[in-house]
Amino acid sequence: MIYSINATHDPALESWVESANAPECEFPIQNLPFGIFQRVGSPEAPRGGVAIGSQVLDVGAVARDELMEGRAWGPALACSSSELNTLMSMGPDAWSPLRARLSHLLSTRASAEDRQKLKNHLAPMSEIEMLLPARIGDYSDFYASLHHATNVGKMLRPDQPLLPNYKFVPIGYHGRSSSVVLSGTPIRRPRGQSRPDPDRPPKFGPTQSLDFELEVGFFVGSGNRMGEPIGIDKAEEHLFGICLLNDWSARDLQAWEYQPLGPFLAKSFGTTISPWIVTLEALEPFRAPAFARPAEDPAPLPYLNSPQQMAHGAFDVSLEVLLSSRAMREANVAPVELCRSNLRDLYWTPGQLLAHHASNGCNLRPGDLLGSGTVSGPATESRGSLLERTWRGTQPITLPTGESRRFLEDGDEVIFRGYCGRSGFARIGLGECRGIVESAPAP
Ligand code: MN
Secondary structure: OOOOOOHHHOOOOOEOOHHHHOOOOOOOOOOOOEEEEEEOOOOOOOEEEEEEOOEEEEHHHHHHOOOOOHHHHHHHHHOOOOOOHHHHHOOHHHHHHHHHHHHHHHEOOOOHHHHHHHHOOEEEHHHEEEEOOOOOOOEEEEOOOHHHHHHHHHHHOOOOOOOOOOOOOOOEEEOOOOOEEEOOOOEEOOEEEEOOOOOOOOEEEEOOOEEOEEEEEEEEOOOOOOOOOOOHHHHHHHEEEEEEEEOOEEHHHHHHHOOOOOOOOOOOOOEEEOOOEEEOOOOHHHEEOOOOOOOOOOOOOHHHOOHHHHHHOEEOOEEEEEEEOHHHHHOOOOOEEEEEEEHHHOOOOHHHHHHHHHOOOOOOOOOOEEEOOOOOOOOHHHOOEHHHHOOOOOOOEEOOOOOEEOOOOOOOEEEEEEEEOOOOOOOEEEEEEEEEEEOOOOO
């Protein structure tokens, strides 16, 4: 294992930043996720920070104020940048000492003098705005949920839901990084080509089946040289952390364009991520065994197989999707829950996905983003897309206002939440990933 359970995970640890000790707080001192922030209305440049309670700590400023020491210096200074790519490139030997030092400085064990200095570098979340955490060079999206792949397959190919390659090769496609946006950015309904009636010619217009996909994003830390694969037991050393990811999808466009080369314009119009990256070290208490493969399933090929990954390679992260229509917001009705699933249910572990991505010698770079694929579980309520939830629109969902949904309507807001909880450890949250659907551009 790269990380161990250490003092930073101690559930008894408390912060002198009072808001971090509230029982429902997503960002207690055991979390310390990284993001890029800027003071609203300030000419100051965007820079890296960690979330602590309802505050953000300017990590680079802490370093410049001589509060860092030893191996925490370099990575702390790297947070002065407007993107976290440099910090990400440094690897666990830099991330771990930085986390340990931040944990100490923000804990009630910190000296009064250090606390006083640190207070100058804290900003309330209400006074800042978040930006994309990294310059995302490349974005690839996987298809790692067996339940999702089986559900989608049943709709498209009832006689052969799961293609013969699924249990051998982690399926993925290259996404589009230019349209990866931060939580809160509106998503415009895309126009595109579809062929709803096979007896009539295809048409071009606003998608009639706009969907979300509940996913988790994995940020690549240090990369690999082109031509040099990453071994399965080294893969996690190259993972910086995770966020929530909505892979917005236009199902009618997708159904018409996907053969033979896979998704293209049905996905590239927008991908939303949450602003805070929860590090792999913060996730250490929430490890889980890889998917329990039934006896008749093939073992992963050797380059994807390791006792370590099979025993501990998955992560227990609870995920939720909520929907709020315009009419619901106008009537002050709370968002309604559409789905509840868990990252632990993926057929492939994050480490396997990363090792597979680099297995042909493809070079991954710091700040690259990998999507898990829609995280669906075995139950109906755990289906992570409307496509599955309404079974391609045949089983519409009724909202509290009496409205009905097969797919997303203009004005709908989709909200993802994520958290990790395990007895004996502090609960940590991933924050939120939100986006409102706007009407299609005029023709
Ligand atoms: Mn996807």
